[in-house]
Amino acid sequence: MWTMVTTSLLVSALASVLSAAEVFRFSSYYGNHMVLQKAPAKAAVWGFGQTDATVVVSLSGSNKVSEYSIIVINGIWRTTLEAVEAGGPYKLTASQSITNSSVTLTDVLFGDIWLCSGQSNMAFTVGQVINATEELALAPNFTDVRIFQAALEHSDEELIDLARVEVPWSLPTAELLGGRKFSHFSAVCWLFGRYLYKTLKYPIGLVHSSWGGTPVEAWSSPRALYKCGLMNSNFLVQTSFPESVSARWNSSVLWNAMIHPLLNMTITGAIWYQGEANANYNRDKYNCSFPVMIDDWRMTFHEGSDGQTPLDFPFGFVQLSTYLKNNPRDGFREIRWHQTAGYGYAPNERMKNTFMAVAVDLPDDGSPWGSIHPEDKQDVAYRLVLGARAVAYGEKNVSFQGPFPSRAVLKQDFVCIVFDQGINVIASGVFFEICCSEDKACESDDKWAPVVIVKHDFDYVHVSTPKCPAADITAVRYLWTDWPCNFKACPIYSSDGLLPAPPFILTVTKQ
Numbered sequence: 001m002w003t004m005v006t007t008s009l010l011v012s013a014l015a016s017v018l019s020a021a022e023v024f025r026f027s028s029y030y031g032n033h034m035v036l037q038k039a040p041a042k043a044a045v046w047g048f049g050q051t052d053a054t055v056v057v058s059l060s061g062s063n064k065v066s067e068y069s070i071i072v073i074n075g076i077w078r079t080t081l082e083a084v085e086a087g088g089p090y091k092l093t094a095s096q097s098i099t100n101s102s103v104t105l106t107d108v109l110f111g112d113i114w115l116c117s118g119q120s121n122m123a124f125t126v127g128q129v130i131n132a133t134e135e136l137a138l139a140p141n142f143t144d145v146r147i148f149q150a151a152l153e154h155s156d157e158e159l160i161d162l163a164r165v166e167v168p169w170s171l172p173t174a175e176l177l178g179g180r181k182f183s184h185f186s187a188v189c190w191l192f193g194r195y196l197y198k199t200l201k202y203p204i205g206l207v208h209s210s211w212g213g214t215p216v217e218a219w220s221s222p223r224a225l226y227k228c229g230l231m232n233s234n235f236l237v238q239t240s241f242p243e244s245v246s247a248r249w250n251s252s253v254l255w256n257a258m259i260h261p262l263l264n265m266t267i268t269g270a271i272w273y274q275g276e277a278n279a280n281y282n283r284d285k286y287n288c289s290f291p292v293m294i295d296d297w298r299m300t301f302h303e304g305s306d307g308q309t310p311l312d313f314p315f316g317f318v319q320l321s322t323y324l325k326n327n328p329r330d331g332f333r334e335i336r337w338h339q340t341a342g343y344g345y346a347p348n349e350r351m352k353n354t355f356m357a358v359a360v361d362l363p364d365d366g367s368p369w370g371s372i373h374p375e376d377k378q379d380v381a382y383r384l385v386l387g388a389r390a391v392a393y394g395e396k397n398v399s400f401q402g403p404f405p406s407r408a409v410l411k412q413d414f415v416c417i418v419f420d421q422g423i424n425v426i427a428s429g430v431f432f433e434i435c436c437s438e439d440k441a442c443e444s445d446d447k448w449a450p451v452v453i454v455k456h457d458f459d460y461v462h463v464s465t466p467k468c469p470a471a472d473i474t475a476v477r478y479l480w481t482d483w484p485c486n487f488k489a490c491p492i493y494s495s496d497g498l499l500p501a502p503p504f505i506l507t508v509t510k511q
């Protein structure tokens with residue numbers, strides 16, 4: 001409670017007068033058991049103190065102590081530590097001699113920090129996933145994967161620190177990971193961290209900050225929204241979990257309260273599972289709002305950490321799964337495409353250093369949490385980790401993208417679609433459509449006719465052509481429905497069978 005009070009005081013002109021009463025402390029997301037970003041980046045550390053006082057921060061490990069002396073400005077002290085290799089434990093102490101105040105954080109590790117954000121499919125807890133009992137039993141063994149979670153707060157102004165913390169830095173326990181539904185701790189975030197730990201074998205810090213039912217506008221700064229012509233919007237949020245909220249919110253309220261305060265830590269990257277709430281809200285601006293939000297987070301995390309978080313930090317996201325089996329108009333097919341800025345794959349020209357977990361083939365109409373919340377988060381996290389290994393960690397031999405077409409060519413009575421890698425075709429049926437249009441306009445669904453796979457081989461498929469003049473055959477699209485297949489039963493996978501071809505739309509060329 002008092003955090004909110006001091007936050008507003010700090011920004012006022014009275015700050016220096018009142019700060020003598022300021023409690024000396026670290027900001028909310030520094031605590032015992034935390035993970036600080038490891039080398040080559042330097043960890044940013046900050047807190048609150050008495051203006052003009054000197055604060056000494058010291059980091060002590062097994063055989064060495066390093067000290068940093070800082071002056072408190074406007075009630076805030078901050079520094080960046082020297083670069084520290086992965087490992088620990090360390091003690092991190094901050095002391096303000098003028099008030100004889102000293103705070104020591106113990107069991108501090110250095111490793112990689114990943115931020116996890118989005119809406120309910122990110123908030124979905126380990127206690128809710130398939131095989132939850134096994135996952136929860138296994139979790140305490142991963143003592144080097146640490147968790148932290150921001151509490152649900154919204155604000156019409158940018159906050160300096162989190163107003164509240166839901167889960168302070170902790171070692172994983174079944175209780176913390178299997179909390180109330182959609183409360184703590186995120187299954188996608190946790191599984192991402194623990195799978196990543198298996199390959200990195202050094203500490204991972206997971207910072208979770210998400211809220212069910214929220215559109216991208218809530219998580220974007222006014223500056224970002226302005227770039228997409230979305231300023232001053234005001235929307236209705238309706239969430240049932242973990243709290244029942246039905247209110248009108250201004251844009252940027254979660255950016256203000258749940259992201260802005262976190263800018264001043266050094267991170268490795270972010271993962272994101274969101275988009276459902278935009279399926280019917282500013283949907284056709286999502287191809288702008290989502291990439292622009294990524295750009296804006298990158299710029300501000302870079303600035304907020306004094307340049308320590310890379311300006312192009314890796315950003316992974318989950319391409320939406322499925323929602324309504326018999327309703328072709330839930331908007332998911334458009335959002336999936338917009339999530340890639342209209343490229344169909346990631347990373348791409350517009351969205352550099354990103355990676356995408358395709359989830360269109362992981363529907364779950366039996367989910368006890370509703371079909372919009374598939375219970376299988378293990379496959380989602382596994383696919384994200386492949387992307388992180390390849391894109392964020394530069395592992396050369398990790399394949400992380402399913403097959404994507406390089407061209408579609410009209411032959412006599414079929415269209416040949418050639419992929420960028422070997423394919424495994426596991427199903428037949430109607431998954432492709434061809435656009436027949438005299439004027440080459442394909443926006444309307446009635447221009448599209450279903451076609452079938454007539455042949456396939458190493459890296460290509462042939463699909464039939466509909467009854468229409470060859471000159472009118474304009475484009476081909478794949479998985480362009482809201483719920484295209486059953487669980488892992490979309491037709492085209494990578495040759496090892498692991499990664500699905502994502503939905504695509506492609507111009508058909510003539511020979």
Ligand SMILES: *[C@@H]1O[C@H](CO)[C@@H](O)[C@H](O)[C@H]1NC(C)=O
Pocket residue numbers: 098099100
């Ligand atoms: C700090 O501690 C010293 C020595 O114990 C004492 O003399 C001084 O009054 C203390 N100052 C404050 C502000 O508590």
Ligand SMILES: *[C@@H]1O[C@H](CO)[C@@H](O)[C@H](O)[C@H]1NC(C)=O
Pocket residue numbers: 130131376377378379
């Ligand atoms: C759940 O557990 C079963 C039995 O151990 C296993 O076959 C299956 O792959 C698990 N599913 C997931 C998504 O981990």
Ligand SMILES: *[C@@H]1O[C@H](CO)[C@@H](O)[C@H](O)[C@H]1NC(C)=O
Pocket residue numbers: 138141
């Ligand atoms: C987890 O740790 C416990 C205690 O160290 C050990 O007995 C158990 O085999 C471990 N489980 C797994 C799956 O590694």
Ligand SMILES: *[C@@H]1O[C@H](CO)[C@@H](O)[C@H](O)[C@H]1NC(C)=O
Pocket residue numbers: 156248249250
């Ligand atoms: C939205 O912002 C305006 C000022 O910009 C403020 O007056 C209003 O109270 C805010 N609405 C909500 C629901 O917070």
Ligand SMILES: *[C@@H]1O[C@H](CO)[C@@H](O)[C@H](O)[C@H]1NC(C)=O
Pocket residue numbers: 284285287288341342
């Ligand atoms: C976004 O998608 C809409 C609708 O498909 C399209 O009109 C617009 O040109 C796209 N914008 C960008 C920036 O790609």
Ligand SMILES: *[C@@H]1O[C@H](CO)[C@@H](O)[C@H](O)[C@H]1NC(C)=O
Pocket residue numbers: 046076078160263264300303304305
């Ligand atoms: C955090 O970063 C923001 C954005 O760069 C900056 O405006 C703010 O002063 C920083 N706050 C602290 C406590 O370092």
Ligand SMILES: *[C@@H]1O[C@H](CO)[C@@H](O)[C@H](O)[C@H]1NC(C)=O
Pocket residue numbers: 396397398
């Ligand atoms: C990938 O390369 C790394 C070394 O760069 C090696 O340790 C690993 O075994 C390789 N993995 C595969 C699947 O080939």
